Amino acid sequence: ASLTADETLPESVPQESQESDESIPVDAHEADEESDDKADSFNEDDPFSDINDDSDWSDDEGLNIRNVQFQEKLRHWALSSNISHYAVGSLLSLLKEETKFKLPKDPRTLLKTPTATSIDIKNIAGGQFWYNGVANCLKSYFTTMQPGPSTLWLDFSMDGLPIHNSGPTQLWPILMRVTDLPQAPVFVVALFCGKTKPASAEDYLRQLVAELNRLQSAGVTLGGKKVTIRVRAIIADTPARAFIKGAIAHTGYDSCLKCTEHTVYDRSTHRMHFSGVDAPKRTAKNFKAG
Template identity: 35%
Template structure:
């Protein structure tokens, strides 16, 4: 009796390529030819007439012979040798594995490379995680589920998303700054189908500070950009971001990369697909503290802090009051020449951009009107001097109007109107929402019409 060859151990795969099938069949045939002690040489002429192999090893996958056919082959070939031949177990094992694979796999997938499928899957997962803003922890969990079925996929979200290990940050005295770039983002917007009127891109910028934690002084100062001349809706995008324990200092270093890149774009334009786009600055939209910081001027509580007129304030009852109404107006030229020395603290780096330091720095409506003028009027009408204070009946009527408005406020707005008397019980940050709705509600009162400048804006 001949000794049976050991079972071949192949990794179980859902998809087996054509080249791998050829290799497995060729190795099995080599083992049969090498084991001369148990299997005699097979005549090629006899083998060619059998149902196992006709022209190529691949036909073994489709025309599997029965055990009787195999034994007949052995009997035919044994006429020329004295050794009894056992059934070709190696070929049967390969045939069984391949037949099972062919039953569960469509024929068109037999020649597909599994590595290519995994690469395509990785690209799709990367796009899904980026566009959907999926948390990295969720991506890592999904990769752990998919990895047994797709071994080529990474196990970590950082590897899938190709997150850089190190960043080339710019060190500052109070932290570090990273520059994303403006040109690259504008290129991507145009490639994604954004269209701009007359091939002119108007840009608005925002610079402001944002605390990250309540227990520490860690804060970020991003430089954001928004396109104004596009026919499609484009969300604001970051140009650079600063991380530190206080304001970015020195200011020149913080704005250096931003100013240099923007200056080149303004001078040379943006060239893409044989089209030159003109780059223009529309405005710098910042709140009062941020405007004072980047313009290097007195803060909003100073004596010469007014950004629209050259009027010096007086300190009255704990407040700085500007009594003049016909003061000289500030202009872009007077700002560059620093005609009012008390207004300036230094030379702003933004002067290198030839931007209008007065005309292109609008005063924000939210802080100046809603949270400034309107809030002071509310305090004066409800708890101010008796000469200007509203009586309790008018306050109650006004509160009822605010409650009626609440029924028509969309759910997306978190700060709903409430009674005026309740706003003084809450913290000052929680009463800011009322100023948005009280404007129209106050115009119906005769006393407000007579004594309030709000009637001028009806």
């Protein structure tokens, strides 16, 4: 008698096992597209997209060059964007953990901040005076970049402010703003500290005037580019303006800076007022004559 199909196959092997290779269809084209999608998941514009690719890190010399270039780019970004040392330090810690770049721990090392700076504080009439300098402020800002415009117009501001309400100590800073670069910070060119305003406008302004005369004549080199310096305005309130001009304070007699109108003291109101509005204008000659 002939054997049936069930009797010729071992019991341990199921009959449908012969079809097991065809139970899960595989589309080779779809598999290729899936692998391409994974490869494309890294953005070419992302500077850290290939950070863990071992093939890019095989050459020690190339790694060192790339490390130096990255540090310079990071330093330029931090300085040009005015990033705080605290934020730079936090970023350095994160990059050291997540990347293979060899970066310093201290942001001062990355930014090349001087560890020992000689500060020249002078005693002048009325208090102490520190002069930082116009050129020094500009060179510190343009360490790793060049200014766009070939002429920089500068504004200066001078005013007094108390340090606290419980004492007479006050500061008189000389602040500078580059009008052509609104993104640049306000620079501290000089700083006076005393119990009153500076006793001498000559001591307070002499270094600034001398440097501005020199810079407006010869210019200054910033980031390898020669730049012309011009003063656009000096900004001050009425008391500060009278002080830096060496004129009579606004509460005194004949205090108008524009004309020669006389002032009169009103005893009933204890106020000063001008006697008229049609006095001759002041000229440079009679202004200097006092």
